[in-house]
Every structure is written in C-alpha cells, then in structure tokens.
Amino acid sequence: MGIRNFRGIGQLSIKHLGRVTLIGGDNGAGKTTLLDAVRVHAARARLRILLDVLNRNEEIERRLGENDTPVEYPDYTALFHGRSVGSGRPITIGPIDGTDDVHIEVSAPSEWDGVQTSFFDEELADLPLRALTAVYQQERQFLDWLPDDGDPIPEWWGRRKASLPWRRRYGRPDWSVTTCRALGPGLPPNQVLAHSWDTIALTDHERFSLEALQIAVDGVERIAVVGNEDSRRATRGRRVVVKLKDSPGPVPLKSLGDGVTRMFSTALALANSRNGILVLDEAENGIHYSLQRDFWNMVLRTAREYNIQVLATTHSRDCLRGFAKAAAQTDKSEGLFFRLDPVDGDRVRAVRYTVEDLCVAADLDIEVR
Numbered sequence: 478m479g480i481r482n483f484r485g486i487g488q489l490s491i492k493h494l495g496r497v498t499l500i501g502g503d504n505g506a507g508k509t510t511l512l513d514a515v516r517v518h519a520a521r522a523r524l525r526i527l528l529d530v531l532n533r534n535e536e537i538e539r540r541l542g543e544n545d546t547p548v549e550y551p552d553y554t555a556l557f558h559g560r561s562v563g564s565g566r567p568i569t570i571g572p573i574d575g576t577d578d579v580h581i582e583v584s585a586p587s588e589w590d591g592v593q594t595s596f597f598d599e600e601l602a603d604l605p606l607r608a609l610t611a612v613y614q615q616e617r618q619f620l621d622w623l624p625d626d627g628d629p630i631p632e633w634w635g636r637r638k639a640s641l642p643w644r645r646r647y648g649r650p651d652w653s654v655t656t657c658r659a660l661g662p663g664l665p666p667n668q669v670l671a672h673s674w675d676t677i678a679l680t681d682h683e684r685f686s687l688e689a690l691q692i693a694v695d696g697v698e699r700i701a702v703v704g705n706e707d708s709r710r711a712t713r714g715r716r717v718v719v720k721l722k723d724s725p726g727p728v729p730l731k732s733l734g735d736g737v738t739r740m741f742s743t744a745l746a747l748a749n750s751r752n753g754i755l756v757l758d759e760a761e762n763g764i765h766y767s768l769q770r771d772f773w774n775m776v777l778r779t780a781r782e783y784n785i786q787v788l789a790t791t792h793s794r795d796c797l798r799g800f801a802k803a804a805a806q807t808d809k810s811e812g813l814f815f816r817l818d819p820v821d822g823d824r825v826r827a828v829r830y831t832v833e834d835l836c837v838a839a840d841l842d843i844e845v846r
Contacts, residue, residue, distance in 0.1 A: 487823030495813030656753025689744030735763030769799025
C-alpha cells in the first residue's frame with residue numbers, strides 16, 4: 478500500500494499486508510493516519526468519510542462571511558500533508574503499483590477543462606473558490622468548495638446544499654467501493670451496538686458474538702437488545718443486555734466493564750465486515766492483558782473464515798505479546814506486524830517484523846512498539 482501527501486504522512490510504502498496487520502510506533506508516527514487512508518481508499522474518497530476524519534479531530538475553519546457573520550466549514554486543508562494544497566500535490570492512496578489509486582486534488586475553476594466547467598454556472602469561474610475533487614480510474618468527482626485564503630466567505634456558503642443546482646448536476650461516477658468498518662479507540666455508543674446486533678440477530682453470526690463475550694465473562698448465556706429507539710435518554714434508549722447464568726434478570730452489557738464491551742463490539746464489527754475491511758484503532762483498549770492472546774485468536778480465526786482484512790494499531794506491549802502468540806499458531810502470512818518510524822519531515826518508514834521476531838522480542842522483553 479502506498480500513501481502520499483495525506484495528513485501526517487508525506488510518503489509511506491508497505492509492500493505487503495497480512496490478513497491481520499498490527500501497526501505500532503510512537504505517538505505521531507502515523508498509525509491512525511494509516512487507518513484513515515485505508516478507509517478513504519475503500520470508500521473512493523466519499524465526502525462522508527473525509528468529513529468523519531475532520532470532525533473527529535475538530536478541524537473546522539471559522540471565518541467571516543460577506544455580511545460579517547461567522548461561517549463554519551470543514552478545514553479540508555488539514556487532509557493534506559503540511560496543509561499544502563497547491564497544484565501538483567494531490568493526495569494519493571492505493572497499491573504501490575498504482576493500479577487502483579485514489580487521488581484527492583484541489584483546483585481553481587480557471588484550471589478546469591471545458592467538460593468540467595460545463596457542469597457549473599458560468600459566474601462560478603469568477604468567485605474566489607477552489608474545488609476539492611476525487612479522481613479514480615480517470616474519472617473526476619466534485620466533493621466541495623474551498624474558499625481562497627483571505628477572502629470573505631460567499632453569502633450562499635451556509636445554504637449551498639439547498640440553493641445551488643450544480644451539486645445535483647455533477648453526479649457521482651459509478652465507482653465500486655469496499656465495505657470498510659472502523660472501531661475505536663473509544664467504545665461505540667449504545668445505538669451503534671444495537672444496530673450492529675440487528676444485522677446478525679437470529680443468524681449463525683449471533684453465536685459467534687456470544688462466544689466472544691464468553692471469552693471475557695463466564696456464564697454468559699444469551700444476548701438481547703432492549704429499550705425504545707425514539708427515546709432521547711441513553712438509559713431508556715436501545716441498549717445491549719446479557720443473561721448471566723447466576724443472574725435472575727438481564728444485566729446491561731456496559732455494566733460488565735469496558736473490556737467486555739470492547740470484545741463484543743469487535744465481534745460485531747467482524748461479523749458485519751464479511752468480504753471487506755475492518756480497522757481497529759488502539760485495539761487493546763479495555764481488554765485485560767490475560768485475554769490478549771484469546772482476543773487475537775478470535776480476530777485471526779474470524780478474519781480467515783469471513784474473508785476480512787484487518788488493520789489495527791496498538792501502544793501496548795501486552796497486546797503485541799498476545800498478537801505474537803496467536804499469530805504463531807496460524808499461517809505465516811495471516812498475521813504481520815509493522816512499526817512506523819518517521820524518517821524525516823516527509824517520509825515514514827514501515828519496519829516489518831516476522832512472527833518469529835515478535836515471539837523472540839516478547840520473550841526477551843525487547844521494545845518493538
């Protein structure tokens with residue numbers, strides 16, 4: 478996989494990913510950025526994914542409009558390495574051989590060809606605007622506008638979705654996307670857990686989620702979702718409950734601790750990622766060190782059974798040790814570990830460790846994170 482000019486990564490190349498790939502490295506090395514890049518490529522740079530990345534990091538720009546009223550809009554420059562959005566510096570994400578790259582570019586209307594300009598009103602060419610576009614398989618998709626630096630935000634900016642017909646005229650190309658789910662580093666809200674459960678309830682995958690809970694808690698017999706979806710109060714909204722062997726009634730899942738909820742949410746995410754991709758940020762969060770090996774056994778086994786490619790990040794030595802022990806029991810190509818090392822202000826190097834390397838490092842307490 479190759480990444481260029483995306484957020485904190487100026488350049489990164491990883492020749493081969495495993496079925497399950499664990500990523501380590503110091504804070505700021507680019508671990509979460511790598512996961513974000515995978516999501517962007519899988520979605521072919523859909524605007525929803527880009528906004529999710531920006532909103533998670535509170536990257537919102539605030540400026541005065543033409544009538545001196547404050548206007549907020551996504552700071553799309555934060556998607557580019559060094560916030561440099563000049564011509565000739567697109568974001569590029571895809572295989573190293575370049576056969577399936579997704580590009581994200583910024584250009585001014587004055588740079589467009591006749592076909593592109595024909596989709597927009599003529600007066601747009603005179604506005605202080607730049608266009609954020611996605612390019613895939615030689616087709617271009619308009620995403621959103623960026624105002625030029627120092628100019629007031631146009632009066633119509635805040636209501637552009639409703640008032641400008643050009644967004645409807647410039648339809649999205651029929652690009653195939655890959656299912657890609659994301660989890661972590663925090664716990665999913667109750668509503669997300671409930672909806673994820675709905676997709677597998679009364680199927681064979683329900684048993685898999687139950688088995689995942691039983692790794693962390695003895696005596697779990699059944700799982701259910703209760704509550705009112707329309708309630709605005711979390712305690713009355715839809716939430717997951719479990720039946721324990723020695724409990725007279727249902728017990729809220731989250732009352733059993735973050736580790737139990739994390740194990741269950743990962744199992745749900747795996748069950749809903751069949752034939753796709755799952756990214757886990759800080760995969761070890763909440764899970765006790767004694768359960769790390771069982772956790773990774775579950776992930777490796779399910780990824781193989783459901784044909785899922787999993788990419789996960791970690792800061793934990795215990796997580797790495799558990800991953801190494803679980804991966805040692807599988808085919809060598811199933812589980813891989815890479816450490817990201819910033820080389821300079823632009824390039825990030827991915828150092829690969831074999832399962833044998835990880836096992837030795839774990840036994841000798843050698844730092845590889």
